[in-house]
Amino acid sequence: MLIKRVLVKFSGEALSGEEGYGIDTQILNFIAGEIKELVNAGIEVGIVVGGGNIIRGVSAAADGIIKRTSGDYMGMLATVINGVAIQEALEHAGLQARLQSAIDMKEIGEAFIVRRARRHLEKGRVVIFAGGTGNPYFTTDTAATLRASEIEAELLIKATKVDGVYDKDPNKFDDAVKLETLTYDQALSDHIKVMDDTSIALAKENGLPIVVCNMFEKGNLLSIIQGDMSLCSMVK
Template identity: 70%
Template sequence: MSAAKGGIIRRTSGDYMGMLATVINAVAMQEALEHMGLDVRVQSAVEIKEVCETYIHRKAIRHLEKGRIVIFAAGTGNPFFTTDTAATLRAIEIGADLIVKATKVDGIYDKDPHKFEDAQKIDVMGYNEALIGNIEVMDDTAISLAKDNKLPIVVCNMFKKDNLLHVIKDQQGVFSMVK
């Protein structure tokens, strides 16, 4: 049982700790990408000015216009909102073409492929199907936001080498889509 579920830590405190963890991960990703020679900025929904920039929509757009990679951290800065919802919100705000949900499986399945050998991969699923079928690709708020803004969701395996490159090049078979 987790500390949050056991009542030791309030949900809001647990959510804030999770947001801070995403800042740590974003800074680590920034370091790795900069080591590769890329120009990267981290923007956080929670102000930590000694570590990264505070999220400002116009500044994020300007970084993107200059060809920089922008990593968004700390969700929306509010408890009770998942990182999926925050990622979808930021994608919509910056006018992204799609959102990539990098996870531990190579797409959308009718049931957990790690638990069920007969799990069937679904290549394309509609937003309504994902919501009604309670497919746990992303939370319902994130899927609804994507639906309302016609933002496709690509689901791929983050542990498979070069998978994100395959997604960018639109090589079918390595991912599934909700659209």
């Protein structure tokens, strides 16, 4: 597998470390090191980050006091906070990074313009896409698939806390079996949750392969790019 351009999706929850909320700067530093390995290998890297370490739109709107649309916008703002943090960590590691937001925040980052994003990537800059899709009712997983498709990435890596996709929850069932590869249709089945259905359907439509891996496995991102799929699952 020869990959030139990749988009990595990090969950917001993973940024919080053991605290379960907020941002752990040591995790930021680790992420920056992993991304630097890719850049040094000549890979063009885009990043989408979630906001679950700060707030989740669905949870915020659960009791009806906050409308779902407002809750989702709050979640989008959380991804911008995380995006700024990742940009700082990348620059601290010696990389050039640009933050593009789906919500206009010109004092903080650029507006999302796909041609500009591609140009940054071609120049070796890491581009962080924040603000989700810019629309409520869409997850950051869908934002990741959308941005990956727009920048013409050859692979979407979902970096999470688990080492792949299982036929059932490995935290609840000892007999859970890891699935090395699965089809988009398998990923859309009720009992296997890789990403939400909208993001999987979009990936299927655009022929975008998805890899699910453990973000805390040092060197794993580069290994995946180089074709080692032993510590992940692939949807294609």
